[in-house]
Amino acid sequence: MICAGRSVSNAPVGAPAPPIRAISVLPDVTGIDRRFTYLIPEDYEGPAIEVGDLVRVNLAGRRVRAWVLAREGDLSAELPDGVLAKPILGFVSRALSQEIVDLAEACARYYVSRLRPFLGAGTPDRNVRPGDLSAAQAKRAAAIRARREVSAGERHPGYRAGDPVALLARRLFDEGGGVIELPPNAARLLLVESLLEAVMTREPSATLLVLVPEHRDVAILAKHLVELGRSCAALPEEHVLAASGVDVVIGTRTALFAPIEHLGGIVVLDAHAESYRDERAPNWSAPTVARLRAVAARVPLILVSPCVPLVFSRDSEPAKLETALARAYWPVIETLDRRGDDPRSGLYATELGEMIREALARDDRRVAVILNRTGRLRLLACHFCGEIARCEHCGGAMHQRERAGSGAANLLHCVSCNAERPELCAICGRARLRSLRVGATRAAEELGAIVGVETGLVTGATIDEVAAPLIVGTEAVLHRLRAASLVVFLDFDQHLLAARFGAAEESLALLCTAGRLVGGRATRRADHPWRRVVVQTRLPEHEVLLAARAGDPSQLRAGERALRRELSLPPFSALALASGGDATELARRLGALPSSPSEHRRLEVVPFGGVAAGRYLLRAPDHEVLASSLRLVHSRELNLRLEFDPRAL
DNA sequence: CGGACAAGCTGA
DNA sequence: CAGCTTGTCCGG
Numbered sequence: 001m002i003c004a005g006r007s008v009s010n011a012p013v014g015a016p017a018p019p020i021r022a023i024s025v026l027p028d029v030t031g032i033d034r035r036f037t038y039l040i041p042e043d044y045e046g047p048a049i050e051v052g053d054l055v056r057v058n059l060a061g062r063r064v065r066a067w068v069l070a071r072e073g074d075l076s077a078e079l080p081d082g083v084l085a086k087p088i089l090g091f092v093s094r095a096l097s098q099e100i101v102d103l104a105e106a107c108a109r110y111y112v113s114r115l116r117p118f119l120g121a122g123t124p125d126r127n128v129r130p131g132d133l134s135a136a137q138a139k140r141a142a143a144i145r146a147r148r149e150v151s152a153g154e155r156h157p158g159y160r161a162g163d164p165v166a167l168l169a170r171r172l173f174d175e176g177g178g179v180i181e182l183p184p185n186a187a188r189l190l191l192v193e194s195l196l197e198a199v200m201t202r203e204p205s206a207t208l209l210v211l212v213p214e215h216r217d218v219a220i221l222a223k224h225l226v227e228l229g230r231s232c233a234a235l236p237e238e239h240v241l242a243a244s245g246v247d248v249v250i251g252t253r254t255a256l257f258a259p260i261e262h263l264g265g266i267v268v269l270d271a272h273a274e275s276y277r278d279e280r281a282p283n284w285s286a287p288t289v290a291r292l293r294a295v296a297a298r299v300p301l302i303l304v305s306p307c308v309p310l311v312f313s314r315d316s317e318p319a320k321l322e323t324a325l326a327r328a329y330w331p332v333i334e335t336l337d338r339r340g341d342d343p344r345s346g347l348y349a350t351e352l353g354e355m356i357r358e359a360l361a362r363d364d365r366r367v368a369v370i371l372n373r374t375g376r377l378r379l380l381a382c383h384f385c386g387e388i389a390r391c392e393h394c395g396g397a398m399h400q401r402e403r404a405g406s407g408a409a410n411l412l413h414c415v416s417c418n419a420e421r422p423e424l425c426a427i428c429g430r431a432r433l434r435s436l437r438v439g440a441t442r443a444a445e446e447l448g449a450i451v452g453v454e455t456g457l458v459t460g461a462t463i464d465e466v467a468a469p470l471i472v473g474t475e476a477v478l479h480r481l482r483a484a485s486l487v488v489f490l491d492f493d494q495h496l497l498a499a500r501f502g503a504a505e506e507s508l509a510l511l512c513t514a515g516r517l518v519g520g521r522a523t524r525r526a527d528h529p530w531r532r533v534v535v536q537t538r539l540p541e542h543e544v545l546l547a548a549r550a551g552d553p554s555q556l557r558a559g560e561r562a563l564r565r566e567l568s569l570p571p572f573s574a575l576a577l578a579s580g581g582d583a584t585e586l587a588r589r590l591g592a593l594p595s596s597p598s599e600h601r602r603l604e605v606v607p608f609g610g611v612a613a614g615r616y617l618l619r620a621p622d623h624e625v626l627a628s629s630l631r632l633v634h635s636r637e638l639n640l641r642l643e644f645d646p647r648a649l
Numbered sequence: 650c651g652g653a654c655a656a657g658c659t660g661a
Numbered sequence: 662c663a664g665c666t667t668g669t670c671c672g673g
Contacts, residue, residue: 027672031650036673060652060672085673 022085023049025066026115027059033114033636035069037079041087047130049088052096052259054123056089065092067119069101093127095119097243097259099297104257106292110623112630112642113282122257124239132240164321166194169302172319173198173265177300179318183329183551184306184512185520186321188269189224195302196230196247199264206264207242210250211286213273214479222250233258253278253286256293263297266290271303271312272509281641287312306512307553309505310560311645314571317554328522330551331515332532335540347371347443347490349536353450356486359530360453360469363485368517369447369472370510371490373439382425383432392426393419443490444472478513487514488534496542500649501569504544504560511535511548521551570645574623576630577608577648579615580640587616589633603629617646 021040026033038057040049049055053068079085096104096119104118165182169191172178182191192210199208212218222234225248233242235251235258242249243259251258253276256266268276268290276286287303294301308318320326336349359367382389389398389412398412398421411420424431440459447470448455456468460476471477478487489495495507511533518531535545547556565572578586587605603625608617620626623644630642 025673027650029650029672032672034672038673057673060650062651062672064650079673083673 022072023055023068023088024070024072025055025057025068025088026119027057028054028065028067028116028120029059029062030116032059033116036066037072037085038066039085039087044088046091049091050094051098052094052101054092054095054127056092058086058089063089067095067101067123093124094130094132094243095123095128096257097261099263100257100259103289103293103296106296107284107289109631110288110292110627111282111284111644112627112634113284117280117282118257118284121254122259125236128240163190163194164325165190168319168321169194170198172302173300175300177265177294177302179271179303179305179308179312181308181318181320181326181553182304182306183321183326183520184331184515185523186326186329188304189221191304192221192225192248192267192269193228195265195267200247203262203264205245206262207246207260208248208264209255209258209260209266210248211255211266211268211276211290212250212252213270213275215252216479217269218250218252222248225250253289256286256289263293263299265300265302266294267302267304269304270306272305272307272309272505274506274509277647281643283643283645285645306515307505307508308557309502310557310564311571313557314561317557320554323552327551329520330548331511331518332521333511333515333545333549334532334534335545335549336534336536337538337540338536339538346446347536348447348450352488352534352536355530355534356447356451356470356488357453359486360451362530363528365483365485365531366468366481367470367486367488368477368481368484368514369443369470369488369490370475370477370514371440371443371472372474372494373491382428382430384430385425385428387425387427389423389426389433391419392421440473447472475510475513478510478517481517483519484514484517485528485531486534487517487532488536489514490536492535492537492545493539496537496539496544500647501564501567502647502649504556507544508548508553508556511544515548568619574620574626575645575649576618576626577615577643577646578618578640579643581614582638582640583614583616586630586633586638586640590618590629593629593632617649 022037023040024035025038026035036057036059038055049068049071051068051070054065055068056063057066058064059066100122101119104115104122107113107118108115165186168180172180173195180191182188192208196208199206210221212221218234222232225232230248231246232248232250233239233246235242235249235255239258242251242255243261245261249255249258249260268287271287278284290301290303303312305312305318312318321329336352338349341349356367356369359365391398412423413420422431423433425433441457444455444457451470453470454468455470455472456466458466458471458473458477458480460474462473462476462480466480471481489510492507495503495510497503498506500506514533518533519528537545539545543556543559547553564570569575587607590603590605593603602620604617604619606617606619607613608615618626618630620629626644634640634642
C-alpha cells in the first residue's frame with residue numbers, strides 16, 4: 001500500500017490531506033491496451049479534466065496521448081506496492097464522453113478485443129478545446145431559432161405525414177425499433193424526416209443519429225435536412241457541433257462513437273452495406289454497434305435496407321410497404337439469357353451494343369457497364385491446344401501484363417510468385433493465346449469499339465473524375481455515379497455463383513445499388529422506357545433475379561433461411577476465424593474448456609484452409625456463447641487475430 | 650509500441 | 662570480458 005499523495009503534496013503533518021485527484025487512463029499506443037493511474041498535479045491550471053478527454057502523459061519515458069477512462073478519488077487500491085503514480089503532463093483535447101467510453105468498453109467486450117480501436121473511432125482528428133463547445137452551442141441556438149420559422153407549408157414537397165413510408169417509420173419507432181425493408185427508390189429522406197418527428201414528439205431536445213454507408217451520402221443527406229430547417233451536424237467534420245446538441249447527427253460508421261448529449265434514436269440506412277464493416281481487426285460492424293448503443297441508451301434502433309440480410313431478420317420478416325407500392329419503387333430489371341449464345345460471341349450479347357447506343361442517344365444520363373474484375377486478361381488459354389497459361393514455378397494462372405513501350409510483345413505474369421515469361425503456350429509453343437476471362441480494362445476497350453463512343457474506365461483505383469458517356473468498370477462505378485440511364489452487368493453469374501454463403505444477398509444488393517441509379521419502375525415508364533438494369537446471365541431463373549424482378553426479396557430470404565438453418569450457418573450460429581501466431585494455442589485452450597451440460601451449446605473448433613495454415617474456424621450456437629468462451633481463454637499475451645462473421649467464407 | 654535489461658555470442 | 666545482437670518484459 002502506498003500513499004501517492006506523498007509524492008506530489010507537501011501538506012504539513014497533522015493537517016487534513018488534500019484530495020488526491022487520480023485518473024485512470026489508456027495510452028494511445030498500439031500494443032499496450034492497459035489502464036494506468038496518473039495524478040492531476042495540485043498546481044494544474046488547465047481545463048477541468050473529464051472522462052473521455054485526451055491528456056498527455058509520460059509513459060516509460062515517452063510522451064504519449066491517453067484517454068481518461070475514469071476519475072478515481074483514491075488510488076491506493078489500484079496501484080501495486082512500490083509504484084508511484086506520475087502526474088499528467090497536460091490536457092490535450094476533449095474527445096469522448098462517459099457514454100462513449102462505456103460504449104467502447106461494451107464493444108471491446110462483444111468483440112473480445114482491445115479497447116483502443118473503439119476509443120480511436122470516436123476521437124476527432126483535430127483537437128477540441130473546451131471553449132469550442134460554447135461556440136457550437138451558440139450555433140445550435142441559432143439553428144433552433146431558424147427551425148421555428150419553418151412552417152408546415154414550407155416542408156419538403158414530398159413530405160406528407162400520411163405517406164406510407166412515413167407511417168411505416170413512425171409505427172416502428174413507436175414500437176421501440178425494428179427493421180424496415182424500403183425499396184431501392186423509395187424516399188429515404190422522407191423516412192428520416194418521419195423518424196425525426198417521432199424523436200422530437202417524444203423529447204424536443206433529443207437528437208436522431210443517422211448512419212449512411214459512405215461519406216458521400218453524408219453531405220447529400222445533411223444538405224437536404226438543413227433545407228428542411230433542421231439543425232444538423234455532419235461527421236466527422238462537425239464533431240463539436242454533434243456534441244452540442246442538434247436535431248440530427250449524420251455520419252458513416254464512426255459516427256456511432258459521436259458524443260451526443262441526448263440521443264433520441266438511431267437509424268441505419270442501407271444497413272446491408274459492406275462498408276459498415278471495418279476491414280481492420282476487430283472488424284466491427286455498424287449495425288451491431290448501433291444495437292449496443294441503442295440498448296444502452298434505451299432508444300429505438302431502426303435498420304433500413306432494400307434487401308434486408310438474414311442476420312437482421314432471422315426469425316421474422318422486416319416491416320415493409322404493401323407489395324404493389326414496393327414494386328413501383330424497384331427498377332425495371334431485364335435479363336439477357338446467354339445460354340443460347342455462341343461462346344465465341346464473348347462477353348457481349350448481340351443486342352447489347354444497340355441497347356447502349358439507344359440509351360446514349362435518348363438520355364442525358366450516362367451508361368454504366370459493370371464487370372467486377374480488374375486488369376486485362378485474367379485467364380488465358382492457348383488458341384490451338386486449349387492449355388491454360390500457368391506458371392512453371394508455382395502452377396498459378398498467369399495474367400497478361402503490358403510491357404513498357406508501345407509495340408513491345410506482352411509478357412505473362414504470375415500473380416502469386418511474380419515470375420514472368422513471354423506470351424507463348426508452354427505446351428505447344430505457339431504464340432496465340434485467347435482470353436477465357438476478360439478484365440474491366442479490356443472490356444472498356446472492346447465495348448468502346450463495339451458501341452463506337454468514348455469510354456471511361458473506373459475501378460477502385462480510379463481517382464480522377466471520368467467524363468465519358470459510357471463508363472465501364474468494377475462495381476466502383478456504382479458508387480461513383482449518382483444517376484445512369486442504363487446499368488449493365490456483363491457477368492452477373494460471377495456474383496451469383498461466388499463461393500461464399502452470402503453470395504445471394506450480395507448479388508441482390510448490387511442490383512439494388514444499380515436500381516437507385518436508373519430509378520424506379522413507376523417514374524420511368526412513360527418518359528424514359530430505356531432506363532433499366534440489364535443483367536447478362538446463364539441463370540435467368542436464379543432466385544436472386546426472380547426476387548429482384550418481382551421487387552420482393554422475401555422469397556429469396558425464405559429460401560436462404562431454410563438453407564442456413566439446415567447447415568447451421570449464421571444467423572443460426574455464430575462464426576469467428578482465429579489466425580496469427582498463437583491461434584493454435586487458442587484452439588487448444590478452447591478444446592480444453594469443459595463442455596457445457598447441453599450438447600448443442602458446444603463450441604466447434606475446425607482447422608481452416610488446412611491444418612498447416614494455423615487458422616481455425618470457431619462455431620457456436622450464438623454470439624454470446626462464442627464470445628464468452630473466447631473471453632475465458634483469450635489473454636493479453638496471446639498474439640492472434642479474431643474475426644467475427646468472417647467475410648472470406 | 651519502444652526502451653531497458655538480461656542472456657547469448659564473438660573476437661582478442 | 663567488452664561489445665555487440667537477440668529476445669523478453671513492462672510501462673502508473
